[in-house]
Amino acid sequence: MGIAAAEPLPRGLSPQDTLRSRKQAATRLAIRRAAIELGLAHGYDSVTVDMICNASGVSARTFFNYFGSKEGAYTSPRKPLPGDAALTAFIAGGSSGVLTGLFDLIAGTFVEAESSLELFQARHRLIQQTPELLGREKERISETEEIFVGYVMERFHHDGRTVRDTPDLADEARMLVALVSGALRFALQKWAAGNFSDDRAHLVESASALIKRITGNEHWP
Amino acid sequence: MGIAAAEPLPRGLSPQDTLRSRKQAATRLAIRRAAIELGLAHGYDSVTVDMICNASGVSARTFFNYFGSKEGAYTSPRKPLPGDAALTAFIAGGSSGVLTGLFDLIAGTFVEAESSLELFQARHRLIQQTPELLGREKERISETEEIFVGYVMERFHHDGRTVRDTPDLADEARMLVALVSGALRFALQKWAAGNFSDDRAHLVESASALIKRITGNEHWP
DNA sequence: TGCATATTTGCAGGAACTGCAATTATTGTT
DNA sequence: AACAATAATTGCAGTTCCTGCAAATATGCA
Missing domain, CATH: 1.10.10.60 (Homeodomain-like)
Structure with missing residues (x-):
């Protein structure tokens, strides 16, 4: 295969x-x-x-x-799942952060095995014009969340984290995936509104910068 | 009214x-x-x-x-919008953070003007069992995003922030709303899975703690 | 009390969708 | 090359959701 x-x-x-x-x-x-x-x-x-x-x-x-x-x-042709190489790299981690890495991993699945970039762009143009389709397309991000939670848990384990040390580790993974899903909704919509002119690295970078700013500015309770 | x-x-x-x-x-x-x-x-x-x-x-x-x-x-009876008092308090801000305050503001709209808590719980029980309804309910959070972006911009202005100082202030507001929406999707699902046993303050507090931890641990690029 | 207005209902039809089985096209074996 | 097995396409009837339209009914107001 x-x-x-x-x-x-x-x-x-x-x-x-x-x-x-x-x-x-x-x-x-x-x-x-x-x-x-x-x-x-x-x-x-x-x-x-x-x-x-x-x-x-x-x-x-x-x-x-x-x-x-x-x-x-009209909606995405398949459930967006990453390729083996991308997944292995995410779990191995290295210097990249979990949140940033996950964002990149999921964003990568949106550059689809579509035979035509032109068709991809036309599809997304229509989706942007059609609230119902936009909502459904956004929902698709959520359909694979449990799978990504699993990947994040693998990443955590690879990084040496355990449920014994952090009892709510699974909730942390879930929240992480939810945050990234939220951020992706914004980022992908902005990407489409800009007619897909940004490359993926820039997408990741600008989203990360915003998240970093927002959470850095926050007065945590 | x-x-x-x-x-x-x-x-x-x-x-x-x-x-x-x-x-x-x-x-x-x-x-x-x-x-x-x-x-x-x-x-x-x-x-x-x-x-x-x-x-x-x-x-x-x-x-x-x-x-x-x-x-x-089956879905929420109305678009969740906050009451005037809650909105005024959010925009005035005070010591609470924007992200935390927004989470609280939106979470408050989910305690619905439902005549029956029992019916609310029954509805959500069914929603948890029904992927299609769950997806729709989660997307309802997005329907009012533009309105909340407006509220966040008002909050920013109240806090003395301007587009002149921060040219992508609107994107920041959008990303903030997207992050909070993502976090809410997780938090509300967890709340429902726990049969609504947490009160709102605990909901806000535990979500904030997770977000703080995740973003604090992150290796930003 | 009578009229205006709002709400409910009945009805026909369109569109999306599903189950079932016949027909057609492709593949595999001899 | 012929034939059987398998997969894909199609035709068809029916269900369900939904919409427009107008008649019937209930409520509000002068």
Whole structure:
């Protein structure tokens, strides 16, 4: 599954590269493109599933096989989870902070395995215009929180922290993930509003600077 | 509208206390009760609007007049906004921090003008069991973010801060609201999981302590 | 008491969605 | 190359949610 595709492999060695899977990917993309274009042209609420199907050449039943719901054609294609290398680096930590590292880790999942940056940008343009989709997209950040809490706990353990030393370590991990999720909601929205002109490092850096300022200024009780 | 109702007023002085408004309140409550009881008995997905209408004795058209959607019978009854006194206190600030004060301000809006604590708890029990409702409830925190950004800007101005001194003051306010929203998502879920046993002051205090610890431990870039 | 206004209800229809099974396309084996 | 197995697509009927419209009913006011 992690096989580099720099060179075509014999068919038997790559169960993922069949005519079927290629056609599926093309169909999925065609539906998404149609949905997004129609949305930008008419507004999300005016687009019907039938319109999308007509424009992409599939039946409505097939549409729902692919996306489950009308909204599914518009929201992130998969649950944002990090790659192995990024996760390993986060858990190993080093000089980077947990909060900053987690922010970077999750932000990295939003640069999607989307075949087209143009489509990614078009999708997000529509999302910014559509409160309902914006809310759903933000909710997606929350769907994987438990998984990230697990990663943070691994990081804590790697850093030598234990529940014996800090009984509410799990709550700390949860709060950390919640804070980062909150910060990401702001950061990603700003990123989209700036038409994705910032690179990821700058995203992380400016968010961290704001958080540092805010919490540094705080009069803690 | 802020008239204390400790004593019944003559009918003419209280346009809000008519037979109509009382019947509406009763109908709204009956629908909500029916919805929540059915949801706890059968699961949210198995409850139909017809079932709720049969149990509460209204027509489906009336249901949608009241709630707009099936989900609306389950989510928070109104956009959580603070009362005038709480808002004035937040903007005046004093010794409390902005982040902590904002957390407290928003947390206060979640003790709803619900006629029944028991119904509040039942609703939240169902929400915890229903990922879709949980996601929606969490996102409700975001619906009023712009308003809270405005309050934070007022607080900043009260504290003598200006855009001239801090050009990205608005971004700071936004990030602050986003962080607090994130923290609230965790804190409210924990509160509900503990069956609402903590009082608000403890909620604020434990959340603040965690945030302080996390950000104090952080290796900022 | 009668009229104006607000609320509830009934109804038809559109849109999203689901279960089921037939049809079609692709894959694997001989 | 032929055929069987498997996967994907499609057609179809029905349910559910939701909306617009207008008639019926309840309440408020002069």
